[in-house]
Amino acid sequence: MIEVGTVLDEKVFYLDRALLKAYADASGDQNPIHQNEEFALSVGLPNVIAHGMLTMALVGKYVSDFAGGSANVLEYSARFIKPVIVPAGEKVDLTVTATVAEIADGKISLSLSATSAGVKVLGMAKAVVNK
Amino acid sequence: MLNPDSVGSTFAGTDSVTLSQSEIDAFCAVIGESNTTIAPLKCAATIESYRVAAGNEIVSVRSDLHRDGKLVISAWSTLVVRA
Known part of the structure; x- marks a missing residue:
């Protein structure tokens, strides 16, 4: 039963360089910080980082799966507070969970948690879905 | 430096944009989405606000998609835009 305070099942997505390349090709965002380690280091990043919108899309998938489809997602917002760092040859986690914050007027408000390597990557992440 | 006078400006797409099935499939494959539907969309972007805080320029843009x-x-x- 879903009630305020319910913590939804965790889902772990895995990101690697191949996924970043696939997302770059699909989205058209070919910024080298998402694919070229030398360039990423040259601009002060710790390594290649995932596209913020990829992170948001994966968390959005978690939300839409819970809601029973994207048509039931009414609102979804987040701030990018830390990057998802994707070293070469590694699969890094994006661990997502949510807590039911409010149930009212046929809608469920979720407070979302998204971490990678134990680091919170999205801030103020929340969604409203149809009940 | 951004132009504060641009607040309220709307930049409308000139035509309806239809994404190809292959483009949608490629995007959905990345995030593991299986529900793929071609949707002709019109897009417009509006600069809603602009402010400067501690030398940082902060601009908010609203993008609307219509079908x-x-x-x-x-x-x-x-x-x-960091100072």
Whole structure:
């Protein structure tokens, strides 16, 4: 039963360089910080980082799966507070969970948690879905 | 430096954009989405606000996607140009 305070099942997505390349090709965002380690280091990043919108899309998938489809997602917002760092040859986690914050007027408000390597990557992440 | 007078300006797409099935498939494959539907969309972006805080320029942009004349998605992005 879903009630305020319910913590939804965790889902772990895995990101690697191949996924970043696939997302770059699909989205058209070919910024080298998402694919070229030398360039990423040259601009002060710790390594290649995932596209913020990829992170948001994966968390959005978690939300839409819970809601029973994207048509039931009414609102979804987040701030990018830390990057998802994707070293070469590694699969890094994006661990997502949510807590039911409010149930009212046929809608469920979720407070979302998204971490990678134990680091919170999205801030103020929340969604409203149809009940 | 951004132009504060641009607040309220709307930049409308010139034509309806239809994404190809292959483009949608490629995007959905990345995030593991299986529900793929081609949707002709019209997009317009509006600069909603601009302010400067501690030397950082902060601009908020609203993007609206319409299908068949109906608003289907509004997305807000806040961009920061660091000092």
